[in-house]
Amino acid sequence: MQDNSNRTLIVDSTANPAPLGLMGFGMTTVLLNLHNAGFFALGSMILAMGIFYGGIAQIIAGIMEWKKGNTFGTTAFTSYGLFWLSLVGLLVIPKVKWGDATESVAMGAYLFMWGLFTAVMFIGTLKINRRLQFVFGSxxxxxxxxxxxxWTGNIAITHIAGWEGIICGFSAIYTALAQVLEELYSKS
Structure with a gap:
């Protein structure tokens, strides 16, 4: 029996969405942690970055990673995009009287759960590269x-976290820009 079927090879020519997601994460993380380190108050600049660049841009990057078949990228970018949107919601909803402010114990639980998720995602980076290992580990x-x-109400811990978060955010920015430049220079 002869096989007369035609086969079509589809080549993925879409752009790498990781730099977009990493930049959205990195820039928003740096700005929020400048606040956590005590440099300025939490304001609309951080909230807007959380909604649009940290939130929506990362969700878009996650959807683009799904199109490429990258489960890790889809899970990471979509989850952290939704983290930023939920964080802004936790901060804004009480101000518009849609609910009570989140108490520090509950906010600690929220952040701890994100820490657990991130720790497991860090394990996934052990199969990727050192730059992403540093981003997820930090x-x-x-x-x-x-x-x-x-949980403790200790502002010194939050300030230390702020400095650590600035390093984490800049490591994501570095990773994003390295990917962009490596791709550009590999084509020359």
Whole structure:
């Protein structure tokens, strides 16, 4: 019996969405942690970054990773995009009288759960590269420090977390820009 079927090879020519997601995460993380370190108050600039660049841009990157068949990228970017949107919701909803403010014990639990998620995602980075290992490892530490700061009410822990978060955010920015430049220079 002869096989007369035609086969079509589809080549993925879409762009790498990881730099977009990493930049959205990194820039928003740096700005929020400048606040946590005590440089300025929490304001609309951080909230807007949380909604649009930290939130929506990462969700878009997660959907693009899904299209590429990358389960890790889909899970990471979509989850952290939704983290930023939920964090902004936790901060804004009480101000518009849609609910009560989240108590520090509950906020600590929220941050601790994100720390657990991130710790497991860090294990996944052990099969990827050192830059992402640093981003995820430092992010897990950040979440656990922020949770400890909320649970204890110790502002010094939150300030330390802020400095650690600035390092984490800049490591994501570095990773994003390295991917962009490596791709550009490999094509020349």
């Amino acid at each position: 992010l897990a530490v950040l979440f656990f420090l922020l949770a400890a700061g909320d």
